[in-house]
Amino acid sequence: MGQATASSNAYYVPHASVWPIVGSVALFLLMSGAATLLNGGSGMGLLKFWLGFAILIFMFFGWFGAVIKESLQGLYNSQVDVSFRMGMVWFIFSEVMFFAAFFGALYYARIFSIPWLGGEGDGFATNQLLHQGYEAAWPTNGPDNVGGFFETIPAWGIPLLNTLLLLTSGLTITLAHWALKVGQRGALIFWMSATIVLGIIFLYWQAYEYVHAYQDLGLTLGSGIYGSTFFMLTGFHGLHVTLGTIMLIVILFRCMAGHFTKENHFAFEAVAWYWHFVDVVWLGLFVFVYVL
Amino acid sequence: MATYATTDHHEDHDHKPSGFFERWFMSTNHKDIGTLYLVFSLIMFFIGGAMALVIRAELFQPGLQLVEPDFFNSMTTVHALVMIFGAVMPAFVGLANWMIPMMVGAPDMALPRMNNWSFWIMPFAFALLLSTLFMEGGAPAGGWTLYPPLSIQGGNNVAFVIFAVHMMGISSIMGAINIIATILNMRAPGMDLLKMPVFVWTWLITAFLLIAVMPVLAGAVTMLLTDKFFGTSFFSAAGGGDPVMFQHIFWFFGHPEVYIMILPAFGIVSEIIPTFSRKPLFGYQAMVYATASIAFLSFIVWAHHMFTVGMPLGGQLFFMYATMLIAVPTGVKVFNWVATMWRGSMTFETPMLFAVGFVILFTIGGFSGLMLAIVPADFQYHDTYFVVAHFHYVLVTGAIFSIMAAVYYWLPKWTGRMYNETLGKWHFWLSTITVNILFFPQHFLGLAGMPRRIPDYNPAFADFNVISSVGGFAFGITQLLFAWIVIDCCLRKRGAKATSGVWESAKGLEWTLASPAPYHSFTTPPKIDDRMLAHGDVSH
Numbered sequence: 001m002g003q004a005t006a007s008s009n010a011y012y013v014p015h016a017s018v019w020p021i022v023g024s025v026a027l028f029l030l031m032s033g034a035a036t037l038l039n040g041g042s043g044m045g046l047l048k049f050w051l052g053f054a055i056l057i058f059m060f061f062g063w064f065g066a067v068i069k070e071s072l073q074g075l076y077n078s079q080v081d082v083s084f085r086m087g088m089v090w091f092i093f094s095e096v097m098f099f100a101a102f103f104g105a106l107y108y109a110r111i112f113s114i115p116w117l118g119g120e121g122d123g124f125a126t127n128q129l130l131h132q133g134y135e136a137a138w139p140t141n142g143p144d145n146v147g148g149f150f151e152t153i154p155a156w157g158i159p160l161l162n163t164l165l166l167l168t169s170g171l172t173i174t175l176a177h178w179a180l181k182v183g184q185r186g187a188l189i190f191w192m193s194a195t196i197v198l199g200i201i202f203l204y205w206q207a208y209e210y211v212h213a214y215q216d217l218g219l220t221l222g223s224g225i226y227g228s229t230f231f232m233l234t235g236f237h238g239l240h241v242t243l244g245t246i247m248l249i250v251i252l253f254r255c256m257a258g259h260f261t262k263e264n265h266f267a268f269e270a271v272a273w274y275w276h277f278v279d280v281v282w283l284g285l286f287v288f289v290y291v292l
Numbered sequence: 293m294a295t296y297a298t299t300d301h302h303e304d305h306d307h308k309p310s311g312f313f314e315r316w317f318m319s320t321n322h323k324d325i326g327t328l329y330l331v332f333s334l335i336m337f338f339i340g341g342a343m344a345l346v347i348r349a350e351l352f353q354p355g356l357q358l359v360e361p362d363f364f365n366s367m368t369t370v371h372a373l374v375m376i377f378g379a380v381m382p383a384f385v386g387l388a389n390w391m392i393p394m395m396v397g398a399p400d401m402a403l404p405r406m407n408n409w410s411f412w413i414m415p416f417a418f419a420l421l422l423s424t425l426f427m428e429g430g431a432p433a434g435g436w437t438l439y440p441p442l443s444i445q446g447g448n449n450v451a452f453v454i455f456a457v458h459m460m461g462i463s464s465i466m467g468a469i470n471i472i473a474t475i476l477n478m479r480a481p482g483m484d485l486l487k488m489p490v491f492v493w494t495w496l497i498t499a500f501l502l503i504a505v506m507p508v509l510a511g512a513v514t515m516l517l518t519d520k521f522f523g524t525s526f527f528s529a530a531g532g533g534d535p536v537m538f539q540h541i542f543w544f545f546g547h548p549e550v551y552i553m554i555l556p557a558f559g560i561v562s563e564i565i566p567t568f569s570r571k572p573l574f575g576y577q578a579m580v581y582a583t584a585s586i587a588f589l590s591f592i593v594w595a596h597h598m599f600t601v602g603m604p605l606g607g608q609l610f611f612m613y614a615t616m617l618i619a620v621p622t623g624v625k626v627f628n629w630v631a632t633m634w635r636g637s638m639t640f641e642t643p644m645l646f647a648v649g650f651v652i653l654f655t656i657g658g659f660s661g662l663m664l665a666i667v668p669a670d671f672q673y674h675d676t677y678f679v680v681a682h683f684h685y686v687l688v689t690g691a692i693f694s695i696m697a698a699v700y701y702w703l704p705k706w707t708g709r710m711y712n713e714t715l716g717k718w719h720f721w722l723s724t725i726t727v728n729i730l731f732f733p734q735h736f737l738g739l740a741g742m743p744r745r746i747p748d749y750n751p752a753f754a755d756f757n758v759i760s761s762v763g764g765f766a767f768g769i770t771q772l773l774f775a776w777i778v779i780d781c782c783l784r785k786r787g788a789k790a791t792s793g794v795w796e797s798a799k800g801l802e803w804t805l806a807s808p809a810p811y812h813s814f815t816t817p818p819k820i821d822d823r824m825l826a827h828g829d830v831s832h
Contacts, residue, residue, distance in 0.1 A: 011399035011478075013812060016309055016318035020409035027459055028416035035420075035451035038521050063405075079477060083402035086473040094465050094507045101511025101541055105526055108541075113534035122602065131529075142532030146525050222523035225532035232518065 012080050014070070019063035026055035068267075072259065081266055088270040092277050095240070099281055102236065106229040106288060110138055114225070117143055141224025150218040150227065155290035158205050163286050165205075166241075169198035170279045173248075173272050183262050185255070192252045195275070199245040206238050233289055240278045247271045308811055317412070320404035321811065322389045323706070328411050329386025330699075334775065336378030336418065337692075341768050343371035348730075348764035354751045364747035365433035370425070372436035373453075376553065377460045378418055380687065383695045384556040385410070385467050388495050390706065392471065394802035394809060395489045397480025397818045402473035410467040417459035424449035435745060437546070438513065440527040440538050444520040451521070454513045461506040468502035471495055480801075482820035486577065489800050489826060493580050494559030497587045501548045501555075504591075509545040512538060536601055543594035551590040553687060555583055557654075557694030558625055561647045564701050565629050566826050567798045568644035569636030575628040576827035582621035582628075589618045599667050600674045608667045615665040619658070626655055641795070642716030646697030649724050650690060657685030660735065675745075678738025684731045689724075696723075696774065703781055704790035708808035711781040719777060722770040729763025799826040 029052030036045030070076065076084075118136025119127030127134060131143035139152050153159065176191035210231075213219040221231045251271050254260065260268055309315045319325050346367045350358045359367070389407065393400055401407045424431040429447020432438070444450055475496045479488070488496075515538070518524040525531020527538045558579075566573045573579065595603060595611040603611075629651050638644070660682040664670050673679060696719075704710050733756035738744075742753045749757065781787055790807040801818060802809070 011812075011815060011817075013400045014320050014404055016314050016320050017405045017408070018318050020405055021317045021412050023409055024412040024416050027413060027462070028420065031455035031459060032420055032423075032452070035455050038451040038517075039448045082477045083473045086477055087403055087406070087469050090469040090472055090503055091465075094469075094503045097504055098507035098511050101508045101515075104508075104541060104544070105511075105515065105537060108537045109533060113529070113537060114532055116534075117529060117532065121604065140532045142525060142528075142530050144530035146528075146531035147523075220523075221518070222525075224525045228515075228518070228524035228526050228531070228533065232515070232524065 012075065012077055014075075017063070017066065019059050019066070022055060022062070023059045026052045026059055028052070030056060068254070068259065071267075081264075084266055084270070088273060092273060095277065096281075099233075099236065099284075102229065102233050103284065103288065106233065109225045109229065114138065114140060139226040141226055145224075147220055147223035147227060148218060150220070150223045152219060152226070152230075153209055153213060153217070153290065155286070158209050159286055159290040162202050162205050163282065165198050165202045166279050166282050169195045169202070170276055172198065173275055177268070177272060180255070180260060180265055180268060181262055185258070188255055189252065192248065192255055196245060196248045196252060199241060199248060199275075203238065203241055203245065206234070206241075230289060233285055237278065237281055237285055240281070244271070244275050244278050247274060319408050320400070322393050322400045322404065322407065322813070323809065323811065325401075325404075325407050325411050326386045326389030326391075327706075329382045329389060329414075332411070332414060333379050333383035333386060333695075334778070336374050336382070337771070338775075339422070340371050340374035340379055341771065343367045343374065345765060345768050347371065348761040350747050351749070351757050352761040353757075354749050354754050356748055359747070361747045362430060362433055365435075365745065366425070366431040368745050369432045369434060369436050370421070373421060373432075374418070375687070376436065376549070377457075378414070380553050380691045380695070381464065382411075382414060384495075384498070384553070384691075385464075385471075387491075387556065387560070387695070387698050387702075388467075388471055391702065391802060392474055392492055392495060393478065394705075394805060394813045395492050395800055396475060396478060396483050397801050397814050397820065398474060398478035399812045399814050401470050402478050403470045406466050407470050410463045410470065413459050413463040413466075417456045417463065420452050420459065421456035424452050427452070437539075437542055438516060439542075440516055440519060440535050444516055451517065454517045457513050458510055461510045464502050464506045468499035468506075471499040472503070475499075480814065480817040480820060483801075486580065487820065487822070487825055489559075490562035490573065490576065490579050490583075491556070491559035494555040494562075494583050497583050498552050498555045501552050501587055501590065505545040505548045505552075508541060509549075512541040512545065515541075536598070539598050539601060540595065543597045544591075546597065547594040548587075548590045550683075550686070551586060553691045554654075555587065557650065557691050558583065560694045560698040560701075561629060561650050562625075563800070563826060564643050564647040564697055565632050565651075567701075567795050568641060568647075569633045569638050570797045571632055571636040572799075573628070573827040574631035574634075575624070578624055579628055582624040585621040586618060589614060589621070593618065596665055596670070599670045612665055612667050616662060619662055622658055626651060626658075639796075641700075642711075642713060642720055643697045643701035645717065645720040646693050646700065649720065650693045650697065653685060653689030653693065653724075653727075657682055657690055660685065673738060675743055676738035677734040677742045677744055680744050681731050681734035681738060684734070688731070689727055693723075696720075699778065701795075702802075703778070704787075704794045705802060705805075705807050705809055707782050707785070708790050708806075709781055709785050710787040710790055711777050712787060715773060715777050715780075719770065719773045722773070723767060726763050726767035726770055730760055730767050731763070733757075733760045733763075799824055 029048045031052070033045050033047070033049030033052055037049060115121070115136045116123030117127065117131055117134060120136065134143040139150075141147050141150065172191045172194040176188050176195060179185075179187035179191060219227055219230070221227055223230075248271060251268055254267065309318075315324060316328065319328075346359060347364065350356075350364055389401065392398075427448050429449060432443065432446050432449045432453045434443035434446060438453070475488070475492055515524065515526040519526050519528065525533045527533050527535045529535070562573055562579055593611055593615045595607060596615045599608060599611070633648075640648070660678070664673055664679065664682060700711060700716055737753050737756050737760070740753065742749055792806050793803050794807060795803075801820075801824065804818065804824065805813060
């Protein structure tokens with residue numbers, strides 16, 4: 001690998017890497033496997049899907065491993081650090097826009113399409129001819145009562161508890177960051193662990209809520225537009241919390257291994273930003289999916 | 293950006309990796325990755341072009357003769373997807389890869405490994421997409437806009453197309469992140485934001501648009517996927533959803549997308565016209581602000597694609613006026629290009645020919661866009677060949693012409709050799725004549741009422757369709773000449789050696805480097821000399 005030589009004023013360009021092409025092959029196998037499975041295929045589809053998944057995990061270990069190694073060797077200068085920061089910020093922005101599409105679907109359904117189906121404005125004739133007797137309401141599973149009767153999850157039970165859990169985890173990760181910046185590794189590891197535990201408890205309650213919804217309330221992904229928006233929004237959020245928790249666990253191990261210094265701990269900060277992002281998305285979910 | 297902690301590396305500069313696999317599959321070099329993007333784009337251009345010729349062959353005469361209607365529909369659908377995501381967008385990313393580091397005084401892109409991943413996702417994404425052509429039930433045939441319920445009534449192709457779009461989105465987002473980080477973080481000291489070349493500015497804004505809207509497209513197609521396979525009701529009125537909602541979400545992506553495909557073109561033309569007019573660009577800052585205005589407006593005009601689908605009157609008025617407002621900053625740009633040429637010492641080498649062709653023909657496409665923006669007129673034009681003519685003027689004589697101009701302009705810098713100027717001029721004139729034979733009659737067909745995306749038509753439309761098809765085949769064959777000129781210049785190396793400046797009065801950092809440019813563009817930050825910049829009013 002590289003030897004850091006002390007010529008002044010030089011730029012840094014990383015050496016060639018096999019991981020991008022490995023990642024592309026993995027994505028291809030994963031995606032074509034998933035498509036095959038959705039089309040009702042089995043054997044080859046399953047094989048491609050899991051092989052792609054395994055290679056993708058392998059790629060993450062390899063790629064991040066290489067980057068961590070180079071970082072510990074001191075190859076990265078402050079300019080590289082800024083590039084990494086910008087990369088993470090704009091990645092999070094792209095994630096925000098991904099959620100925006102699903103929030104947009106929720107708002108559109110509630111503000112426009114459901115009142116129209118109920119006969120408001122130009123929807124009068126539609127309502128009379130196609131959906132007679134349907135009255136706009138929220139929650140709803142539409143004029144055809146798609147998915148059958150269902151009940152919703154009240155905001156002030158588990159969702160409120162989860163809100164408090166995630167908000168608290170935002171605080172604990174900040175305490176961990178403060179501990180890192182003053183060099184108290186014990187406190188850093190304690191607060192990091194606390195954040196991870198809070199994340200896992202959140203996920204536990206979220207899973208509990210899903211089981212409850214499917215088994216007792218009749219609320220499923222197929223419960224019309226309410227079930228669609230509810231499960232897609234909370235589901236993608238839960239997926240992001242899961243990824244965030246895995247990232248936090250990796251960072252915890254790196255904290256224990258002593259990878260981070262008071263000045264130099266971009267990976268920690270990137271994961272903290274990501275954690276705050278899933279936190280903020282949850283607040284949006286709590287207000288617009290559960291409360292309102 | 294004052295201090296640079298220093299780190300050199302074992303692969304010392306100017307030493308290309310030795311192995312073929314290492315150089316082309318594991319690359320961290322912006323030039324090699326740029327080349328990969330451009331070659332990929334050229335291949336996709338010919339694949340998409342072949343599909344267009346299937347369409348034009350079928351439409352040569354009324355009645356059904358060559359292909360099944362469903363295959364015809366597949367051709368219109370896949371042609372669009374291939375040309376948009378496979379030809380135009382990767383070509384611009386390839387140009388960005390090659391030129392932005394050189395233009396801002398950087399050694400490479402900010403995140404070189406991610407850069408390689410952005411590229412290498414693309415061939416796999418298109419393998420996924422094009423594999424549907426050989427599938428039971430055929431390729432997607434519901435139009436590139438993937439409107440439900442039609443799009444999700446397809447056969448086995450639906451999941452493949454959706455996942456292919458996901459992969460293209462991942463690639464675009466990573467590419468855009470890289471470009472933003474490069475522009476904001478890798479500029480040489482003294483290369484202030486308002487001293488950057490216009491091409492860099494347009495790409496900065498384009499990259500922002502990409503990151504803002506590609507995830508929205510990903511969300512939209514994810515909802516299609518769950519509607520088809522997992523029982524959700526996003527786009528089904530029976531469950532309280534709305535198929536029109538897909539159109540809103542799709543066009544919230546789709547309209548900024550059309551500016552993603554034209555803003556870099558504006559940047560290219562703004563580089564070329566000053567060089568061959570031997571004058572600084574007129575109104576540099578106005579160009580930058582106009583680009584930003586167009587980008588902002590692109591977010592609030594999407595529903596002009598859906599006027600006939602049913603919308604409250606207030607919505608129609610808002611989207612009509614907001615759309616027409618875009619003509620203002622666009623007009624500023626066209627005015628500035630013309631003012632740059634005004635009383636310049638102009639010469640017409642091939643890049644300049646394509647740039648001037650761009651200004652005139654793109655403006656025709658812009659005007660037909662204004663006509664389409666008018667709600668009552670759009671009720672007549674919607675889904676006719678008038679729309680097809682409009683967006684092909686914008687995309688072929690706009691985006692594609694600018695890409696051709698850029699290739700001719702920078703090819704000597706990339707290869708160190710001049711291309712064959714005589715053949716270049718032939719390519720321009722043949723392309724310009726044939727593209728107008730191809731698309732201009734489609735305006736008349738549309739105004740006369742010929743619907744788009746239909747393999748058969750009323751015999752009354754026969755004459756103009758014959759003309760259009762003849763133009764189509766002539767334009768397609770002409771592009772083989774382009775491929776030959778590029779191959780001749782890159783591989784046969786028969787042309788004259790290019791100087792570092794290449795063109796008589798080309799300005800900008802890229803022309804201070806040797807031709808061909810060294811493997812790592814700038815290994816140390818260069819000094820910025822304002823007199824080397826391609827625009828006048830840098831002393832703000």
